[in-house]
Amino acid sequence: MSATFSSLINTITPQCFTTENHSLSHLKTTSAFLGSTQKIRFCPLIKSPPQQKHRHANVVAVSDVKQKQQLKSTSFVGNLLITKEEGLELYEDMVLGRSFEDMCAQMYYRGKMFGFVHLYNGQEAVSTGFIKLLKKKDCVVSTYRDHVHALSKGVPAREVMSELFGKTTGCVRGQGGSMHMFSKEHNLIGGFAFIGEGIPIATGAAFSSKYRREVLKETDSNDVTLAFFGDGTCNNGQFYECLNMAALWKLPIVFVVENNLWAIGMSHLRATSDPEIWKKGPAFGMPGVHVDGMDVLKVREVAKEAIERARRGDGPTLVECETYRFRGHSLADPDELRDPSEKAHYAARDSIAALKKYMIENKLATEAELKAMEKKIEEVVEDAVEFADASPHPPRSQLLQNVFADPKGFGIGPDGRYRCEDPKFTEGTAHV
Numbered sequence: 001m002s003a004t005f006s007s008l009i010n011t012i013t014p015q016c017f018t019t020e021n022h023s024l025s026h027l028k029t030t031s032a033f034l035g036s037t038q039k040i041r042f043c044p045l046i047k048s049p050p051q052q053k054h055r056h057a058n059v060v061a062v063s064d065v066k067q068k069q070q071l072k073s074t075s076f077v078g079n080l081l082i083t084k085e086e087g088l089e090l091y092e093d094m095v096l097g098r099s100f101e102d103m104c105a106q107m108y109y110r111g112k113m114f115g116f117v118h119l120y121n122g123q124e125a126v127s128t129g130f131i132k133l134l135k136k137k138d139c140v141v142s143t144y145r146d147h148v149h150a151l152s153k154g155v156p157a158r159e160v161m162s163e164l165f166g167k168t169t170g171c172v173r174g175q176g177g178s179m180h181m182f183s184k185e186h187n188l189i190g191g192f193a194f195i196g197e198g199i200p201i202a203t204g205a206a207f208s209s210k211y212r213r214e215v216l217k218e219t220d221s222n223d224v225t226l227a228f229f230g231d232g233t234c235n236n237g238q239f240y241e242c243l244n245m246a247a248l249w250k251l252p253i254v255f256v257v258e259n260n261l262w263a264i265g266m267s268h269l270r271a272t273s274d275p276e277i278w279k280k281g282p283a284f285g286m287p288g289v290h291v292d293g294m295d296v297l298k299v300r301e302v303a304k305e306a307i308e309r310a311r312r313g314d315g316p317t318l319v320e321c322e323t324y325r326f327r328g329h330s331l332a333d334p335d336e337l338r339d340p341s342e343k344a345h346y347a348a349r350d351s352i353a354a355l356k357k358y359m360i361e362n363k364l365a366t367e368a369e370l371k372a373m374e375k376k377i378e379e380v381v382e383d384a385v386e387f388a389d390a391s392p393h394p395p396r397s398q399l400l401q402n403v404f405a406d407p408k409g410f411g412i413g414p415d416g417r418y419r420c421e422d423p424k425f426t427e428g429t430a431h432v
Helices: 003-009 063-072 084-109 124-131 147-152 157-165 198-214 231-235 237-248 277-283 296-311 340-347 351-361 367-390
Strands: 040-043 139-141 188-190 225-230 253-259 288-292 317-322
Touching (some): 084 296, 124 296, 188 198, 198 253, 237 253, 277 317, 288 296, 351 367
Parallel strands (some): 139 188
16 A cells, blocks of 8 residues: 555544444445435445454545645645546546547437447546546456447447448457457457356456466566446356456456446335445455445546556455446437436536546636547547448458357358358258
């Protein structure tokens, strides 16, 4: 744990962080997850029995602490949560994600995209707060709401949009579509359409990093993996199995719960016996953190410590980001189940607007600078659409590529034609 982080912890009430004979009774007055005033909660680890040798580091967002120190200062120099360069990077990434998803909605309704398309509007602080802290070699495993994760990891907007259009210039050559973004170059291991199925993949990636470092002695292998998933996934078995495995082997992974309060049309409060997902971390021997997912600066502070502790070999962290999606579950969802007042509450807490206000008030950027950046991003998104629209569709010969290890061993014959087109292919089978 860094000296700075330790000193900040000392400025907060000590009993919130002690691991000696700790009682969780002071955490029983929790929020209803709808506009909680308690922006971040930390669940410390109970002291391990003497026979266990695991050591755990505390993880906590320090945004509130720094903010209080900042208010006492006569000058903002040295006390800001971010530098101007960092702020501009965060703002650009969040605006890109929002603009890209808004354009996706337009293209979907114009018939340029097909199938299910799940947008990320409202959750940008989570993607940006975590992924922009990663190195290129670090891995990201996403869900079906994966467009913005891909953009944050550095996949060009052209490639993401082309994939949504089903074109060969897409990051998966048009074979993945909205829910299966992938980029080997950027270590985006993939979007996964079924909830929970990406968590074991992410755990495997983290194990690979640890194995290369400790067994193969690749000293530069200190890669970290981020596993993103939603609140609905936290009732699935893969979630618990992988928490156990990651803690047991001290894998370099951060489990990031994007709790947008709704699993399709099911309220998180109705679906889970204890809605505070962050508490499940200590049950498996890792820190659990709840953070305001509508505040990119708070998310970033939590992400920084969680990623650093994973990289230095201290093991996994479970981070629950309380966020909200501004649109329906997918573009096929009329979004009539959620209370309008609930939607209005979170819309008023838009993370992009909040960051913009912070930067202007603290003289990190001017209104004109941010508007110029927004204009540039609009041009990037429009260019992505034009590029995708003009790109070719995949040829039929690509249909079974990347489906089988040897495409000619099953679906394609030696002559290059599909075997299913051979009249003899169906001999001996029932015809319907």
